Amino acid sequence: MPSDDGDVLSSALALAAAYRAGTTDPVVAVDALLERTAALSDEVGAFVTVTADQARASAIAARDALRGPGADALPLLFGVPTAIKDLTPTAGVRTTFGSAAFADVVPEDDGTVALLVASAGMISLGKTNAPELGLPCYTEPDVAPPARTPYDLTRGAGGSSGGAAAAVASGLVPVALGSDGGGSVRIPASVCGLVGIKPTRGLVPEMPSEIDVSGLVVPGTLANTVADAAALLDLLALTGSRMLGASRRAPGRLRVGRFHAPVISDVPPHPEVVAAYEDTSRLLERLGHDVVEVDPPFGPETVAAFETAWFVGAASAAVPLEREELLRPLTRWERERGRAASGVEYADALLALRQAEQRTLAAYEDYDVVLTPTIGQLPAPIGSLRDDSDPSADFEAQKAFTPYTSIWNVAGCPALSLPTGWSAAGLPIGTMIAGRPGHDALLLSLAAQVEDALSTPGNRWSRPRTLVRPR
Numbered sequence: 001m002p003s004d005d006g007d008v009l010s011s012a013l014a015l016a017a018a019y020r021a022g023t024t025d026p027v028v029a030v031d032a033l034l035e036r037t038a039a040l041s042d043e044v045g046a047f048v049t050v051t052a053d054q055a056r057a058s059a060i061a062a063r064d065a066l067r068g069p070g071a072d073a074l075p076l077l078f079g080v081p082t083a084i085k086d087l088t089p090t091a092g093v094r095t096t097f098g099s100a101a102f103a104d105v106v107p108e109d110d111g112t113v114a115l116l117v118a119s120a121g122m123i124s125l126g127k128t129n130a131p132e133l134g135l136p137c138y139t140e141p142d143v144a145p146p147a148r149t150p151y152d153l154t155r156g157a158g159g160s161s162g163g164a165a166a167a168v169a170s171g172l173v174p175v176a177l178g179s180d181g182g183g184s185v186r187i188p189a190s191v192c193g194l195v196g197i198k199p200t201r202g203l204v205p206e207m208p209s210e211i212d213v214s215g216l217v218v219p220g221t222l223a224n225t226v227a228d229a230a231a232l233l234d235l236l237a238l239t240g241s242r243m244l245g246a247s248r249r250a251p252g253r254l255r256v257g258r259f260h261a262p263v264i265s266d267v268p269p270h271p272e273v274v275a276a277y278e279d280t281s282r283l284l285e286r287l288g289h290d291v292v293e294v295d296p297p298f299g300p301e302t303v304a305a306f307e308t309a310w311f312v313g314a315a316s317a318a319v320p321l322e323r324e325e326l327l328r329p330l331t332r333w334e335r336e337r338g339r340a341a342s343g344v345e346y347a348d349a350l351l352a353l354r355q356a357e358q359r360t361l362a363a364y365e366d367y368d369v370v371l372t373p374t375i376g377q378l379p380a381p382i383g384s385l386r387d388d389s390d391p392s393a394d395f396e397a398q399k400a401f402t403p404y405t406s407i408w409n410v411a412g413c414p415a416l417s418l419p420t421g422w423s424a425a426g427l428p429i430g431t432m433i434a435g436r437p438g439h440d441a442l443l444l445s446l447a448a449q450v451e452d453a454l455s456t457p458g459n460r461w462s463r464p465r466t467l468v469r470p471r
Helices: 012-021 026-044 052-067 112-119 162-169 186-192 226-237 242-246 271-286 300-315 321-326 329-340 343-363 391-401 406-411 440-453
Strands: 047-050 081-085 123-128 175-180 195-198 218-223 255-258 290-293 369-373 415-422 428-435
Touching (some): 012 226, 026 047, 026 052, 026 081, 026 123, 026 162, 047 162, 052 123, 112 123, 112 175, 112 226, 123 162, 162 175, 162 186, 175 226, 186 195, 186 415, 195 226, 195 440, 226 242, 226 440, 242 440, 255 271, 271 290, 271 369, 271 415, 271 440, 300 329, 300 343, 369 440, 406 428, 415 440, 428 440
Parallel strands (some): 081 123, 081 175, 255 290
Antiparallel strands (some): 047 123, 195 218, 369 428
């Protein structure tokens, strides 16, 4: 739910400020959001598991802490509700990894993201919907209803952080946690009209058990506004208020490279996607930035290496042998391809990815940021990308849908999607900006400048209303 109607529950920072001003408290906020979740979650496919009792208990403790001595020293987002993607282990809370093969798994330990959220005093309302093992860019698992964009309930919310995006866009939580291995935060952000951040590789700490050998996957944040997404990133990255502070500063004059030629598919982008990208390019020029045409950083040879690394990653997921048959056809196909790769082929693929990373960084060393569309098409109808009878066709359809996002996973660069455009039918269209590794703060400064330019009084991003409204 956008914040154009003044609803404090749609902004993490506004809610945190309201707590400190005494105009509301975590108990009131959590009860209201749980009521919304009960009414809307299944309709938009937001949550797999709702932890209402835990959330209410945490809200009471947070309310008491905010009223007690030392309240001024509490973390910025203390008591603010959020939600954790169902690919992140949560101690004592079911974690399905989007799969019937793990439908009854209850981890004993928290993943890093869950620990960081809890240590900052945020309150999780539960686990958000994700596709099986986070592999597809659509969220249509066997363990929950399909995740849908609230702007058109016949269309999916993207993936793999589709449930998180649906939850934020539908007003069930003000901010949510995601993860991004090939666009899995930025794709749902684009489809649901949100800000979605994939930070620099390594910015967010991880446990040894969470290390992704390919270097592709990082945690990320989803929010209605740049400032909210930045504040949550500060929490994850242990950067104090650096990212939030950057979102409140002008970026200065930047050199912007841009291209919209698809990188991993031959399917041309939708004309309305290109139009939104062109509009954003002109806006950046009006804001005083130098916008220059550049070429894509790499071609088919890197795509093949990415696929090998992706498939081996799918194959390495520890699925009990007796439950393999519960996996979806696409997952089984990807795992078979991963198992077919030899150790030498995998090593060659990882080397090719690192070489592509260096080529990308070298190609854009004279630019502060690079602009592209976030995805190539408008939000996809439910079931239109999925093809259980032909997983290879399913995979190719996904590549055509999102031909840009994986570049920045390969390069390890920060990248974020901004809701800069809307189709004639009122569907969200995201535009993506990416920066050099470690320059996340600069990226957020530019993102906030674009947000300010595209907002009207009381309406961040000048969003149209969604079909789904909290009630």
